[in-house]
Amino acid sequence: MYNISTFFKKDCQQPNLDFVDIKLSTDNLLFIDPRLIEISESSVAKKMQLRIEAFWGELIKAIRANDHFKVDELLSGLSEPHETRLGYSFSKHSGNSVGDKLKPKIIDAIRRNKAVRTGVLSHFCDVELFIEDIGCDRISDITTKIIKDVLIEYTQEQCALLDIPMTEVWQDDMFDYKTYKWLRKKVSLPVFAGKAIIFVPKKLVRLENSANSNLNSFYRFAIRNFISNDSEMLEDVSPTGKNGEIKLRDVKGKHPLSKESLTNWSIKFGKLLVDYKSEYLNERIHPLSDSEIMDIVYNEGYSQAS
Known part of the structure; x- marks a missing residue:
């Protein structure tokens, strides 16, 4: 079983890495948490939050205006991300994510939701509290797609720091927070078994059960x-x-x-x-410890960690 550190022959493990040292060929049951992004003071998180606020603000505006074309356009880029290897990307549970078959259901749930229409749901990180069929997996996937360009830039910086080789690859569905468009670009990323890898800062992930706990x-x-x-x-x-x-x-x-x-x-x-x-809630939000992450990415001890 390869992790990022072992595949690229880096003499370090999770405590010495800024990103999640994911297993590369299977699930890593960790999920990007927009709440951790919102409270983080890091420059990377601030860039992410800027994109999340732009996306969510434009989506709410389109919903209230009954601009169905704009809503569909904004949500068109939310196909399931595989590059981070987080969540259910490789498992039989991948149908729970934001795949094409579920998009109409999710779009309808967001459109009809009274919390969105009345302004109660003004922060994207609160979506899990109000909208049916959206839990930690879908929130993580949606967040990943919105902040994908920042994650790619972060990955490139970490690769330069650790001397990890990269290859030019095409990436779809990169959100431009200034134009609200989804773009396709050629970028440099590390590759495993012919597939691109995107690194995720370890301070921005949570365990599977935290959404239900909230x-x-x-x-x-x-x-x-x-x-x-x-x-x-x-x-x-x-x-x-x-x-x-x-x-x-x-x-x-x-x-x-x-x-x-x-x-x-x-x-x-x-x-x-x-x-x-x-x-x-705010005083109980905190990043996972290295040991909690290690129990996911190095062991089979997920049930104990959660």
Whole structure:
């Protein structure tokens, strides 16, 4: 099993590398996290964030204007990326990604979503909380395509630093954040088994289960801090506590977790998403440790790491 470090005969492992030392011929169950990009102070991440904001802002504008042609054009470049080797690129699960067959479903979900149309969903990194059928794998794939030109530039810099050979290859679907167009360019990249490799900064990846963890945390925060304190939301809730006391389990029974509910609650309670991020989520966002990444890229210990 080759990793980047072993294939290119570099005498170093993950702790000494700035990028993820991926296995080259199989899955690496790590995912690019736009939240980590948003909070990072690195110059590379700032370039990435500029492109994400440009893409998402233009997409929201097109959706609100009912400009279906523009929406389709913006989403046309979101085919599944293989060059980073992250996520499910090589596995039987690749159908869960942003492949051609799923694009219409994803486009329709984004177009119809009330959180997008009302402005509640103004940050791309919050997509996982509101839009159905978009989890960590699809968010990672979408992010990868939007920031692909920055990742290529980063890869080239790392190759120059480590004396890793590169080959000229064609790359499709490179987003130009100034024109909002998807371009095809010839670029220099390292190659393994005839296929290009794009490196990903290790401080920008997360584990598979973190998206669901964020979703569940947002739901619990909403129930405890907003739904349980709103008399209208408590109507028809059947209490099971002593003397007719309404318990949290009663509220959850009446208002089970769904992205549609989270959307409606975020519209009803204008501070819900802001308070969740400032009071709970932001302080819990942090890059993975080298050991967590190593458990994915060097071992079969993913279940223990997640």
